[in-house]
Amino acid sequence: MSPSASKEKFINQFKELVDELVGILASYKMPQEAIDWFVKNLNYNTPGGKLNRGLSVIDTYCILKGVTPDSLSDEEYKKVAILGWSIELLQAYFLVADDIMDKSKTRRGQKCWYLVDGVGDIAINDSFMLEAAIYALLRKHFRGESYYVDLLDLFHEVTFQTELGQLLDLVTADEEHVDLSKFSLEKHSFIVRFKTAYYSFYLPVALAMYMSGVSNEADLKQVKDILIPLGEYFQIQDDYLDCFGTPEQIGKIGTDIKDNKCSWVINQALIHANEEQRKDLDINYGRKDDKAEQRCKEIFNDLKIQQIYQEYEEEAVGKIREQIEKVDESRGLKKDVLTSFLQKVYKRSK
Incomplete structure (x- = not known):
């Protein structure tokens, strides 16, 4: 599978995950106006970068298993892609918040999210929502796995480490x-x-x-x-x-x-x-x-x-x-x- 085809397949998986997250919000009876905002937040801030972190999860998994990405079953690919998109959501969370703190103007060739018309300080909560989406997806797809707690622990530890680095930077x-x-x-x-x-x-x-x-x-x-x-x-x-x-x-x-x-x-x-x-x-x-x-x-x-x-x-x-x-x-x-x-x-x- 070519790099462009791998990226396209990965992005298509994100579209499915957005639908899943919409379903989770709907199950809480969240009004449609808020759901639409969350979808806009997800689509504006998450898939726009090079996606190297997320794609690296898939590449690493395939190397360790001795297989190619196109030989994975649909279910196996989806699960490893969810881990990849979880990192991209973490990255989006950090970047939205970081751009506010740095008063940055552009990100990934477009306006920073907080500068988009009508967003402003709502971007602070939007960054939290991007992080929370990680744990909603992990809970839905990995709760029955023996390594589920390891995944949670790893995300929490790495998030804390990243925030320590940001603290010293600031x-x-x-x-x-x-x-x-x-x-x-x-x-x-x-x-x-x-x-x-x-x-x-x-x-x-x-x-x-x-x-x-x-x-x-x-x-x-x-x-x-x-x-x-x-x-x-x-x-x-x-x-x-x-x-x-x-x-x-x-x-x-x-x-x-x-x-x-x-x-x-x-x-x-x-x-x-x-x-x-x-x-x-x-x-x-x-x-x-x-x-x-x-x-x-x-x-x-x-x-x-x-x-x-x-x-x-x-x-x-x-x-x-x-x-x-x-x-x-x-x-x-x-x-x-x-x-x-x-x-x-x-x-x-x-």
């Missing part, structure tokens, strides 16, 4: 009180591992492992020890693209400089800047001003941050490849699961 990068002395690569590493790596990299693989029966604690630790550093590399890529990529590339307007984000780019700049450059960064970083943003970018270019990133990338990927080669496959875990993730991330441009 208190370190207060938009109202810019203080670059609060930044460090150590803080950045914690933020990206907790805010991104757990739910974007470890969660898809762990979900597939539970469903496939390859869920020994030693194997879960093996994948975590590789996927969390891989997720950190992914977020550093994201930080880099936010600054040096175009809106057409990344599907949004980069806001890290104006939002006073504790990004990898600014932390590298702080390490390499001379006294005059540091003063200029203190003056211009985190300001809602186009000229100030441009001055920061000029300093980043003068410091050759793009070259520093390329050197970092090769070193990080080399270490990850070494770790993958050492993976113990004796209990059913397969190196291909981890290799496929690395291939998706390495040298990406969006």
Whole structure:
């Protein structure tokens, strides 16, 4: 099955899940006006991205089972796709809330949900609804499975970890009180591992492992020890693209400089800047001003941050490849699961 066909099949499954969620709301006798709003929320915020996290659950499951996606029974495919869409719902929940907190303008090439006409602060509750949909679907389809509690525990743990990362991000990068002395690569590493790596990299693989029966604690630790550093590399890529990529590339307007984000780019700049450059960064970083943003970018270019990133990338990927080669496959875990993730991330441009 081609990547486009796999994605189309996955999206068609989402349409069925929306109908199921409508049925759940109808069973509570929810008025049609509210049901229609929830459907709009689901369709606007959930399926619009690249869907890599959700599709990775299916890909990982198939690798572990030694099958192809088109050889799965309809029921087996639906269940693993539900796990994939559960991550996409989690992602949608985080993004809707994050855009409000960051006062972002665009997301995935369209207006942020809270900026859509008539939405506003309702988006706060809409983010909660996206998260709640995860547990409604898991309860309906997995309650009878021996690993049901493991799924719930995993989602709750990863959600908490992600929110810890967001907390440190917010208190370190207060938009109202810019203080670059609060930044460090150590803080950045914690933020990206907790805010991104757990739910974007470890969660898809762990979900597939539970469903496939390859869920020994030693194997879960093996994948975590590789996927969390891989997720950190992914977020550093994201930080880099936010600054040096175009809106057409990344599907949004980069806001890290104006939002006073504790990004990898600014932390590298702080390490390499001379006294005059540091003063200029203190003056211009985190300001809602186009000229100030441009001055920061000029300093980043003068410091050759793009070259520093390329050197970092090769070193990080080399270490990850070494770790993958050492993976113990004796209990059913397969190196291909981890290799496929690395291939998706390495040298990406969006």
